[in-house]
Amino acid sequence: MHIWITLGLIVILDRVSKIIIQNNLQIGESVELIPGFLHFTYILNPGAAFGMLAGKTWFFVITSLIVLGVILFFLNKIPKEEKAIRICMGLIGGGALGNLYDRIFIGKVIDFIDFRALPELWSYIFNVADSAVVIGSFLLIWFIYRQPESGMS
Numbered sequence: 001m002h003i004w005i006t007l008g009l010i011v012i013l014d015r016v017s018k019i020i021i022q023n024n025l026q027i028g029e030s031v032e033l034i035p036g037f038l039h040f041t042y043i044l045n046p047g048a049a050f051g052m053l054a055g056k057t058w059f060f061v062i063t064s065l066i067v068l069g070v071i072l073f074f075l076n077k078i079p080k081e082e083k084a085i086r087i088c089m090g091l092i093g094g095g096a097l098g099n100l101y102d103r104i105f106i107g108k109v110i111d112f113i114d115f116r117a118l119p120e121l122w123s124y125i126f127n128v129a130d131s132a133v134v135i136g137s138f139l140l141i142w143f144i145y146r147q148p149e150s151g152m153s
Helices: 002-024 057-075 083-105 128-146
Strands: 030-034 038-045 109-115
Touching: 002 038, 002 083, 002 109, 002 128, 057 083, 083 109, 083 128, 109 128
Parallel strands: none
Antiparallel strands: 030 038, 038 109
């Protein structure tokens, strides 16, 4: 059950945040929230992280569907007691669905979270779905790594 609640919350947070951005900013417009640190900058990303593989929408649609299929496949193999791993899968699945929606209905992904604290190290505008995928993936790797050898089969 944790996976579905997490997945649903991520999809809702992602869609609502993107709708707010679409309704309040023009593409390319930026609003400073925390001076020198955080902006909301509305862009349409035609690719993956950092705009890589721009215009390969169907590649990302298929990749997202594969990720969701893998999550569904492994869902029944993960013990119900492994709540943390199931939540991680919900984060990844919710993020995949959030960006999949954009790719199918807009053709590009709406990105807007723009940290500018270290521009020489970090120059990437992202969204709630991206954050969920990254956090879920790192935590999933960490939880699996910490599993005893006799853990999941």
